Amino acid sequence: GAVVxxxxxxxxxxxxxxxxxxxxxxxxxxxxxxxxxxxxxxSLMLMATSNEGSKATYEQGVEKDKFLINHASxxxxxxxxxxxxxxxxxxxxxxxxxxxxxxxxxxxxxxTRLTVV
Amino acid sequence: DAKTTQPTSMDCAEGRAANLPCNHSTIxxxxxxxxxxxxxxxxxxxxxxxxxNNETNEMASLIITEDRKSSTxxxxxxxxxxxAVYYCIVRVGGFGNEKLTFGTGTRLTIIP
Numbered sequence: 001g002a003v004v005x006x007x008x009x010x011x012x013x014x015x016x017x018x019x020x021x022x023x024x025x026x027x028x029x030x031x032x033x034x035x036x037x038x039x040x041x042x043s044l045m046l047m048a049t050s051n052e053g054s055k056a057t058y059e060q061g062v063e064k065d066k067f068l069i070n071h072a073s074x075x076x077x078x079x080x081x082x083x084x085x086x087x088x089x090x091x092x093x094x095x096x097x098x099x100x101x102x103x104x105x106x107x108x109x110x111x112t113r114l115t116v117v
Numbered sequence: 118d119a120k121t122t123q124p125t126s127m128d129c130a131e132g133r134a135a136n137l138p139c140n141h142s143t144i145x146x147x148x149x150x151x152x153x154x155x156x157x158x159x160x161x162x163x164x165x166x167x168x169x170n171n172e173t174n175e176m177a178s179l180i181i182t183e184d185r186k187s188s189t190x191x192x193x194x195x196x197x198x199x200x201a202v203y204y205c206i207v208r209v210g211g212f213g214n215e216k217l218t219f220g221t222g223t224r225l226t227i228i229p
Contacts, residue, residue: 006160034216043204044161044219093160095217105151106217108160 002028004096006109013084013116021079021112023094029074030096034106035067038091050077050094074099084116121205126224135192137223139205142186148208150181151217152190154201161204161219164190200227 003026013019023033031052036044048069049057056069066088068080077096081088093111122140129135141150149168153161165172165179167188172179178191192199204222 004160036219043221044155046216046218049216091158095160105163105166107163108153111158111160113158 002026002096002098002107004094004107004109006092006094006112008112009110010113011115013114015085015116016083018080018082019084019114021081021092021094021114023077023079023096023109025075025096025098025107028096028098030077031074031099033071033077033094033096035069035077035079036093036095038093038111044093047079081114084114086116089114089116121207121220123203123205123220123223125221126226128226128228129192129195131197131227131229132194135195135199135225135227137190137192137203137205137225138187139190140187141205141207144185144207150179150185150188151206151208152177152179153204153206153217154199155204155222156198156201164203195225195227197227197229199225201225 005024005026007022011019033050035047037047038044046059047062050069050071052071052074058064066082071077091111091113095106095108097106149166151166152164155161165174165177167179167181181188202222202224204219206217
């Protein structure tokens with residue numbers, strides 16, 4: 001199957017700072033990527049849909065000014081957690097689907113564990 | 118997308134077939150059944166999907182009932198590495214509907 005890579009795999013940051021997480025589709029182009037958040041012992045919750053060349057679409061209750069999403073190319077989307085606080089500590093996961101339709105399923109990155117201290 | 122219901126947890130002996138059920142009684146005619154699994158602290162991994170016919174690949178088999186209101190994921194010879202949370206998701210296929218809504222899933226534990 002196709003490969004989606006996230007970087008970094010984990011990050012620790014100080015409260016008040018910003019953190020950027022990258023999501024890349026390595027062997028396919030993705031017009032749309034998705035960002036999820038997962039708290040311990042809970043399921044994945046969709047945060048936003050990242051659209052190449054346009055603004056992201058955020059799910060209800062997700063602050064767009066806090067979670068900045070940029071989808072600069074067909075293979076890269078970034079999520080920036082601005083002014084991070086301890087309650088933002090979570091497992092962040094991106095997914096992407098093949099624009100060309102070679103694969104009909106979505107593929108997920110390995111996730112980024114964010115710890116805000 | 119239609120809602121799914123799965124058992125919270127299941128155990129299966131190593132080497133035996135693991136059968137994971139999923140109810141999706143409100144599924145629409147154009148909605149596919151997808152299965153993903155998530156091993157601890159990793160991103161979800163695609164397993165299999167289907168519309169109405171049974172499907173098989175190198176990882177698993179998917180059995181969908183004739184009325185499409187339920188399905189079963191079968192791991193034919195479970196190994197310890199199959200211990201994970203398994204998610205059954207139904208969604209409309211095709212472009213423009215890539216959103217996946219995750220439920221609570223089934224925590225499958227393979228016992229040596």
